[in-house]
Structures are given as structure tokens and as C-alpha cells.
Amino acid sequence: MTVSRRAIALAVGCLLLALVPPIAALTNQPFYVDLFRRMMIFAIAAVSLDLILGYGGMVSFGHAAYLGIGAYAVGIPAFHGVDSGWLQWPLAIVASALAALVIGAISLRTSGVYFIMITLAFAQMLYYLGLSLEAYGGDNGMRLAGRSRFGGPIDLHQPAVFYYVVLAILVLFLVLGSRLVASRFGMVIRAAKSNEPRARAIGFSPFRYKLTAFVIAGSAGGLAGALLANQTEYLTPDFMHWTRSGEIMFMVILGGTGTLFGPVIGAIALLLLEDVLSALTVHWQIVLGPILILVVLFAKRGLFGLLPGAAPRDG
């Protein structure tokens, strides 16, 4: 039931997203390719957060840190003339995985509010580190010399090509993610979320599983950061600002925690909402804030839960 619903959601969503570039070209609105690519990049970040937040119960309030690390892993080599994506993107993944390993190893010793706060603190630390990187623009950030190069037909400067690269990564990540949460590994993570002492009592060591999930989520966040740097062709420490972490977290909640596909809808919905509201008024945040509160208070299962045939959210 759940599996088939997921498969249908994936297929339909995939098809709709794949249709964006041709429709934008037909209607002569290239802006939408840019907007939806941005949405999908944030969707990757949101899905990676959902892996640990929704399934593992690890409320990380510093997920934007990996966006920043990924972005700098593209920006710093590019600054020095190394523009091969074959080098930049794996670097983004490895660097953010290492950061997540260190952050996770320390943060997972705590739980509850302390966990929220310590992950926030680490992200702030990296944010200030970004500010101090004077050679790479400091607080002003820097322009990306050019998008990552892959050679052959993959030219990210072609908006549609870049779009389909992002879509492919998102779909691949969703497929891998749903296999991961359904695997034995995923079961241990979910068991640790619902009852950690019991998970320990039946012989698992949740810490190692949780840390592994934390690292996987971090490295996917890093890849999203590499994509984001290519998207904006500009990078600043603001990628790591704590409000950005809050936004990603909101995408997960808005879409539905512990659903993997929900956060994709959440990312699209939030960025669409921001786009619409900011076109209406400069003071759009005064509307967004109360919407956020209402969603938290009343739409507990998120937008994904509103889809027909929604099964009860698994803990």
C-alpha cells in the first residue's frame, strides 16, 4: 500500500517536474526553469533532513551548515581555477560527510533540546568561519567563476541541462532514501526513534546507526549545497545562516515528516509561497510567520498527509 503510493507519487511528481522546461520554453517563461531547479535543490536538502529528523527523531537545527560546506567546496576550487565538477562535487560530499561525522559524534551524546541547540551552535560556528574566510569574500561572499564543468553533453550553463541533472539527482536520492528507510538499517533508526532503550535492549547500538544516518544526511546536504552554488553562481556565509536551517526544517514539516516525498512537496510549496507573497508585498514575512505557526498547530501530518489514500504516518 505505502510502497505503491510512493511509487505513484514518485512517477507523477517526476513527470510533472520533467515537463517544466518544455512548458517554460513554450510559454516563453525561462524564469520557471530557474525557480523549479531551486525548489528541487532545496528538496534534496529537505529530504536529507527528513532522513534523520522524520525517521531518526534527530532534530538537527543546523542542516544549512552542509549547504554552506558544499557550496564552498565548489567555490574555493573554482576560485583557484579548478572547475571540474568531477572533483568539486565529490569534494562537497566528502567534506560535508566529515563535518557531519564530527558534529554528529559530539551532538549525539546529547538529546532533546540540548541536541537542537548543539547542532545550531555548530552551524553558527561554521557560519562565523565562513565570515572569517577573507580570501574568499568574507561576509560579502564571492561570485562563482563559472559553473562546474563535466565535459561532454553535460553543460550546466544550459538551463535545461542543469535542470535535468538536478532532477536526476533528486529522483536517485528519493529512490535510495526509500530503500534505505525500508532496510534493516532504516528499521534500527526508526526503532531508536520510537524507543531507544528498547532498541538497545534487543541488542542494537543505536549510536552508530544514528551517526551513520547523520553522516548520510550531511553528505546529501553537501551535494545540495554544491548544486545551490551552481544555481546562484554566488556563495556567501548566509547559506549557513540559522534562518536557512529553520527554512529547511519548515519544508520538512510542511510536507510531512517521515515521508521522504513530503519534504519535496514542502520545499516546492514554501518557495512557491515565498515567491507569491513577495510579489504581493515587501512585508511578506508578516504573512509567512503566522502561516508557519498555523501549519505547526493544525496541519500535523503536512501536505503529504492531505494526498488521497494517505496511510497513517509511521513513527
Added chain:
Amino acid sequence: MGVPVAITLALVLEQTLNGLQYGVMLFLMAAGLTLVFGIMNLVNLAHGSLYMVGAYLATALARWSGSFVLGVALALPGTLLVGILVEVVALRTLYEREHLDQVLATFGLILFFNELIAIIWGRAAIYTSVPPFLSGHIRVLPGVPYPTYRAGIILVGVAVAVLLWILVTRTRLGMRIRAGATNRTMISALGVNIRLLYTLVFGVGAALAGLAGAMAGPIYSVQPGMGEGILIQVFVVIVIGGIGSIRGAMVGAIVVGMADTLGRAFLKPMLATVISPPAADKAGPALASMSIYLLMAAVLFFRPEGLFPARSRS
């Protein structure tokens, strides 16, 4: 700019007092936040917004009344009311929710308040001047002058800390607050109106944050979003101190205030002896900003519940 500053005893003393002054402001913020955390089990990100509201109310009321002291004095009941309103309208339903929901809903409150302030007063920073009777210097030691206004903040902060200590440890209300922190269910079973107590504690916490904001006006710039920087530092304070502990908030506030201020003042000249002065100009403040988070990570690594963990929680 790039010339290394000579580190003299007078400078060290002055910066230590600045650290104390900043620590006192952090304490005013942390006291309310840690009580709300400890008693209602509520993560309130919007505490920084109350600081901002206090600063704006004090500035506006000081202009309207022509008296700085009156402005600050009126800002206190003002933020108390705003705090009670926020608690009744938005936060009350969040006590039973998980922390994730609380973080997000209060994050929404921050967006709302920042924009509301921007609509009323604009996005540009506004400035308050120190009243004449506080604008001079006092002599701390021979040859070491210190601004009267900052000394005044330290005095007010210490006075509030003492009052708070008396309130919490020596009064019936304080007894209920402590009982509420230890066991919520039990205290309401004993006939205490826990809802009213919650609203009251939240309001007092808001007023303290408002006081910090009102006093911050003449030192830091008053602008939308001003509460967020200090809010995150206040979280560091209460996490270091141990959530729910006033004593922990006090110790944490002084430690963080000192580390941040002394780091900002002395890391730059110390770095300048190792790396080039322009680089030290930028790296110094950034490293100083990082230092408190490093401190927090270190504390949590060795004591995951903070330095003074509140005893038991239901």
C-alpha cells in the same frame, strides 16, 4: 586599524567590565528563557523578539516623553503585556507539543515580529542617546575611567539578579515556580493554577528581556532582527548553565559575556602578532564569535546536561 593595540592593564580592566556588562544583559535574557524552558518545557526562539520589542518601545517612549528613564520604565510593563499576549494567543497550545513544533512555531513568531517592527519603524537602525546624567565616566581605579552608563547596566543587572534570587528562593510565588519546574502534574494536583503561573512566569521573562533590550538601545543599534544574534548567545548561556537553572544562567551568562567580549578585544591584537594585521582584523572577531560555540560544545561533551543541571523533571 592595523596597528596592534598595546594590551595594558587599564585596557584589560575596561574590557573585563565590558564583559561583565554584556554578561549582565545576557543574564537578563537567560533568566526568563531558562525559567520558561525549565517550567513549561518550552523552547522559545521568539524570546529575542521580546528583547527587540523592549528596545523599540523604550526608544519610542523616550522620544515621546522626553525622558530616557521614563522610556525604559514604561517599556517594562509594555513588554510584559506583549509577552502575556503572545503566551495566551500563540504559545499556550504548544506546551504539550514536541520541541520541533515549538522551535518552528516560535521561528514563525520571529518572522512576524521582525516584519511588524519594520512596518512600524522601518528597516533602518534607529539610535538613542544616553541621557546627560549617565553620559560621563566614573573612575574605577586611578587612571581607569569607565562609562557611567555601562556601569549603570551592571548595577541594574546585579540588582535584578538579587531580586530574582529573593523571588525564587524566599517567596511563596518562587516556591510554586520551583515546584512547577520539578513536577508540573503534582503542583496542579495540589491546587495551584498552573496556567496562570505559566502566563505570569512568561510575562516576567518577557519583561526581563524587554529590560535588556531597553538598556541595549544606546549601546547597540536598534533594528529589526536585533534579537536574533543575542538570542543564540543566550541559548549558549543556558545550555552551558543547564536548562532550568537560574544559578546556571548566571554563571553561563558571565562566562559567555567574558569570553565573547575579551575574545573580540584581544584575539585581534594577539593574532596580529602571528598573521598580517589586516587578516587579523577580520579573523579576530570571527574567531571570537566562534569561541563561545566551541566552549558550549566542550561543556556538552563533558557534561551533556550543562554545568548546573536542574534536579528532576517530570
